[in-house]
Amino acid sequence: MLVLASGPHAQGTAPVTPLTLVTRDGRRPVPTVVLNNQEFIALDDLASLFQLAVREDALAGGVTVSYKGRTIVASADQPMASVNGRVITLPAPVARVGRRLFVPIDFIARALAPIYDSPIDLRRASRLLVVGTIRVARVAVRIDAAGPPTRATVEVTPALLASSMVDGGRVIVRVEADVLDAAPPSAAAGLIDQIQLGNQSTTIVFALNARAGMPRVSTTTTTESTRVTIEVPLSAQSQDTTAAPAPQPAPPPLASVPTTPPAAEALPPLPGQRTARLQTMVIDPGHGGADTGVRGPRGTLEKQVTLEISRRLKTLIETRLGVRVVMTRDDDRGISPDGRDAIANNSKADLFLSLHVNSAPSAAVKGAEVFYLRLDRAGEDARRSTAASELVLPAVGGGNRTIDVIPWDLAQASHVDSSSRFAALLEEELEKHSPMGPRPLQQTPMRVLSGVNMPAALVEIAYLTNAEQERAVQAADFQAGLVQAIFDGIVRFRSYLEAPPAP
Amino acid sequence: MTPRLGPLARGKQKRWLQAAAIVVIFGVAAWGASQLLERMVSPVQQQQQQQSAPAPAAPAAAVPHIIATLYYGTSDGQALAAVKREVPLGEGPRAQGQQILQSELEPAPAPYVSLIPEGTMLRAFYITDRGDAFVDFSPEISSNHPGGSTNELLTVYAIVNVVTANLSSVERVQILIDGKQADTLAGHVDLRRPFERDTSLVKESRGTR
Numbered sequence: 140m141l142v143l144a145s146g147p148h149a150q151g152t153a154p155v156t157p158l159t160l161v162t163r164d165g166r167r168p169v170p171t172v173v174l175n176n177q178e179f180i181a182l183d184d185l186a187s188l189f190q191l192a193v194r195e196d197a198l199a200g201g202v203t204v205s206y207k208g209r210t211i212v213a214s215a216d217q218p219m220a221s222v223n224g225r226v227i228t229l230p231a232p233v234a235r236v237g238r239r240l241f242v243p244i245d246f247i248a249r250a251l252a253p254i255y256d257s258p259i260d261l262r263r264a265s266r267l268l269v270v271g272t273i274r275v276a277r278v279a280v281r282i283d284a285a286g287p288p289t290r291a292t293v294e295v296t297p298a299l300l301a302s303s304m305v306d307g308g309r310v311i312v313r314v315e316a317d318v319l320d321a322a323p324p325s326a327a328a329g330l331i332d333q334i335q336l337g338n339q340s341t342t343i344v345f346a347l348n349a350r351a352g353m354p355r356v357s358t359t360t361t362t363e364s365t366r367v368t369i370e371v372p373l374s375a376q377s378q379d380t381t382a383a384p385a386p387q388p389a390p391p392p393l394a395s396v397p398t399t400p401p402a403a404e405a406l407p408p409l410p411g412q413r414t415a416r417l418q419t420m421v422i423d424p425g426h427g428g429a430d431t432g433v434r435g436p437r438g439t440l441e442k443q444v445t446l447e448i449s450r451r452l453k454t455l456i457e458t459r460l461g462v463r464v465v466m467t468r469d470d471d472r473g474i475s476p477d478g479r480d481a482i483a484n485n486s487k488a489d490l491f492l493s494l495h496v497n498s499a500p501s502a503a504v505k506g507a508e509v510f511y512l513r514l515d516r517a518g519e520d521a522r523r524s525t526a527a528s529e530l531v532l533p534a535v536g537g538g539n540r541t542i543d544v545i546p547w548d549l550a551q552a553s554h555v556d557s558s559s560r561f562a563a564l565l566e567e568e569l570e571k572h573s574p575m576g577p578r579p580l581q582q583t584p585m586r587v588l589s590g591v592n593m594p595a596a597l598v599e600i601a602y603l604t605n606a607e608q609e610r611a612v613q614a615a616d617f618q619a620g621l622v623q624a625i626f627d628g629i630v631r632f633r634s635y636l637e638a639p640p641a642p
Numbered sequence: 643m644t645p646r647l648g649p650l651a652r653g654k655q656k657r658w659l660q661a662a663a664i665v666v667i668f669g670v671a672a673w674g675a676s677q678l679l680e681r682m683v684s685p686v687q688q689q690q691q692q693q694s695a696p697a698p699a700a701p702a703a704a705v706p707h708i709i710a711t712l713y714y715g716t717s718d719g720q721a722l723a724a725v726k727r728e729v730p731l732g733e734g735p736r737a738q739g740q741q742i743l744q745s746e747l748e749p750a751p752a753p754y755v756s757l758i759p760e761g762t763m764l765r766a767f768y769i770t771d772r773g774d775a776f777v778d779f780s781p782e783i784s785s786n787h788p789g790g791s792t793n794e795l796l797t798v799y800a801i802v803n804v805v806t807a808n809l810s811s812v813e814r815v816q817i818l819i820d821g822k823q824a825d826t827l828a829g830h831v832d833l834r835r836p837f838e839r840d841t842s843l844v845k846e847s848r849g850t851r
Contacts, residue, residue: 425829426789432828433790434789441789475825476825476829495790495791497790497791497792497793498788498790498792498793499720499793500715500788500793501715501717501719501755503719504718504719504720504792508792510791583791584832584837585831586829586830586832586833587829587830599791603790
């Protein structure tokens with residue numbers, strides 16, 4: 140966790156303006172602080188505004204925020220959070236200042252909005268936090284030409300009604316919305332002396348120069364937006380020529396103010412940009428339902444042990460890594476190997492781990508063993524030809540997109556190298572926590588690994604046929620050590636996965 | 643062999659006893675069916691065998707044998723042991739393969755451990771011209787299997803190696819269960835494709851009679 144208990148930034152610095160919370164009931168300011176160039180909002184402020192329950196998880200070092208049974212688990216050391224099981228990225232992890240916890244303001248839009256009953260919209264440009272079904276008009280005001288004639292445009296998105304009136308030396312544009320989301324307008328120029336955005340209202344006021352003539356205001360509406368164009372000519376007295384305002388654009392005068400581009404919202408980077416990252420992983424508790432797996436001499440069932448350990452591992456990964464974890468089963472049910480692979484592939488996971496408990500013909504054998512897929516000839520062929528088997532399909536919105544085509548049962552073929560790395564890292568970490576079996580790392584034709592289109596490994600955590608290990612797998616401390624070892628292996632694999640590729 | 647296996651083995655035995663009657667009936671039926679099939683499929687071979695059987699009358703009591711390599715679990719349960727044993731002679735690779743697999747299904751000699759579950763029977767064995775052998779077992783090979791990746795790998799490679807080590811015409815072995823292609827024996831090793839010989843699990847080689 141980012142702890143800022145002392146030092147120059149201890150209290151953070153206040154931003155220029157607070158956020159304005161806009162609801163049906165009115166408006167109120169919400170303070171924020173800037174820490175390390177990131178804008179944060181206090182979690183207790185959010186909790187009282189949105190009726191959230193905040194619980195700090197001292198053990199895992201994260202923060203759990205719940206709202207009507209839905210939860211956000213924000214990581215203390217990673218800039219991410221798990222929102223109802225789905226992982227989102229944040230610009231910074233949870234921060235602590237004194238006794239208060241702060242989250243980046245992006246937390247509101249990315250973590251809170253998905254679980255909240257009413258729509259929540261954070262408008263960065265206008266520093267509005269809009270809650271509820273409120274008509275928000277995004278407004279961009281710009282001077283297109285200083286003129287004369289001076290031309291200005293008000294662009295309203297979406298296409299809401301906009302009315303305008305000329306009142307003395309002012310042009311007033313009123314937008315039929317509850318609130319305006321407007322970036323600061325570009326500087327006044329030419330015959331427009333001042334542009335005012337109604338902070339508490341939905342009007343934009345253009346104050347005209349004394350030399351200005353009668354302005355012409357026109358409104359055009361497209362499906363996306365409403366555009367109000369204001370053209371301000373010189374007054375008759377000030378005009379050098381008597382010609383009517385030219386419909387064609389006047390050549391830009393020397394003193395013209397450069398055209399300002401439309402005010403674009405400073406959008407955060409897309410979270411789903413394609414980089415090799417560990418965002419989602421699948422844990423596959425072996426066996427289940429009628430398929431009990433191995434039965435220990437004292438009656439311990441493999442299917443129960445795998446589920447218990449998988450659940451512990453899932454909790455640890457979600458709270459500590461902020462990685463979304465999908466379980467192939469979270470109860471006592473049987474699933475076919477293809478069913479397990481389908482869950483993994485459909486959740487577009489980045490990593491697959493199957494957990495099992497072993498059995499040997501002799502009760503003396505004990506220890507953990509890690510497996511990754513060995514390809515037969517068909518698999519090797521598939522691996523060599525993956526680059527060639529591509530399909531080019533037309534994409535929505537034009538253009539094409541290339542997709543790899545590989546037979547379902549050979550999906551693992553192109554991941555064998557990273558799978559072997561994953562398996563080796565797991566083996567190294569397991570060795571620190573638990574005894575290892577006679578063949579700690581093996582490459583074998585494992586059925587459940589063959590169809591997963593992502594790096595994958597299978598861990599046999601212990602031998603249930605060994606009396607000592609049958610007792611151990613049910614003991615909390617053994618499970619904790621094992622789960623920690625697997626977790627450490629996953630963390631190391633994540634570093635490998637996210638490291639920039641060697642040149 | 644190992645006292646710790648006691649409770650497990652007893653539990654097995656109990657279940658086995660319950661199923662014994664069904665198994666025996668099924669086995670007899672399967673044997674009868676395969677005999678019938680044998681006659682229908684290769685009458686020529688059968689005739690030849692019948693004709694040739696009484697011919698070498700000189701050592702009437704001695705059934706001809708060959709020395710074959712069979713695969714069992716080592717006494718420590720960690721690996722495969724390649725053990726030389728006498729197996730009845732079979733006419734041609736297919737008949738010889740059947741004899742070898744029947745011997746493989748018999749209980750392991752001490753101190754070795756059997757890797758094919760009790761009650762498993764050989765339903766069929768055949769070899770294609772391309773050197774693919776198909777070994778078809780009764781469902782007990784799956785239903786009585788103790789599970790676990792290690793046990794499953796040992797079972798699979800005992801079968802694959804016993805066929806490929808003794809029959810030079812066989813390059814790959816496809817394991818079938820109850821006449822059909824199977825996913826796995828007990829949830830781990832992929833049985834959908836044929837296996838090639840792999841002796842990496844073999845830790846002991848010994849000749850016994």
